Amino acid sequence: MEKGKLYICPTPIGNLEDITIRTLKVLEEVDLIAAEDTRHSLKLLNHYDIKKPLTSYHEHNEREKGQELIEKLLQGENIAQISDAGMPGISDPGQTLIGLAIENEIEVVALPGATALITALVSSGLSTRRFTFEGFLPSKKKERVDRLKLLGEEKNTLVIYESPHRLKDTLKDMLSTFGNRKIAIVRELTKVYEEILRSDIIERIEHFNKVDPKGEFVLVIEGKKEESLNENIDIKEELKKFIEEGYTKKASVKIVCEKYDLAKNKVYKKSLEI
Secondary structure, X not given: OOOOEEEEOOEOOOOOOOOOHHHHHHHHHOOEEEEOOHHHHHHHHHHOOOOOOEEEOOOOOHHHHHHHHHHHHHOOOOEEEEOOOEOOOOOOOOHHHHHHHHHOOOEEEEOOOOOHHHHHHHHHOOOOOOEEEEEEOOOOHHHXXXXXXXXXXXXXXXXXXXXXXXXXXXXXHHHHHHOOOEEEEEEOOOOOOOEEEEEEHHHHHHHHHHOOOOOOEEEEEOXXXXXXXXXXXXXXXXXXXXXXXXXXXXXXXXXHHHHHOOOHHHHHHHHOOO
């Protein structure tokens, strides 16, 4: 008996029009659709008038349900796997089923489509030449800070997902570990209230101390800069000169960084001593 195929189908991350013609065709032709949340996915399928059997496949049943789906694939059924939004297997269930399919020599066909991390990275204005995708950070503070300390050494642009109720704590932890770096905070991508906030970490902390975070967030943070070769600069004294001239401490940090090509977090730490 010929084995079926497992199709990995990305779904819109907000706007229902962000789905490819090929994905719609596959969803119409497969025998079964494995969805992270069948109620959520039903809205998308109804929008495109796709009538196919749905089965629930999520992080709490992925091992047990995965075996069931593999049996169906081995019996010749074609299955499409979708998540609530974006590419299955990226910060949501999917990788386990893909691994099981490969172990059983079942063909896996991944279709291109919407994904929040790439959309946010491109719109951030930060370097896209090299980047590191972290997904969600640990929820516990100590584990989160330990992870940020490692990420802080990355010279690549960082892309991190965060929930609204942890955003302010995460930004504060980033400031304490990274120093004050450029950041783009992308909220509610492709939806009605899409927003892209480009500034630095300090400004975003101040902003969210006044405005409660709402929606799903993608944080894009500049990587660690190379240290300046000029080690003879007395950073604190340079900062004092500009502060005495009437510049704010924040403006003085920016001026000294640009004038001597120094890493912003290094100059910022020195400003805290004044």
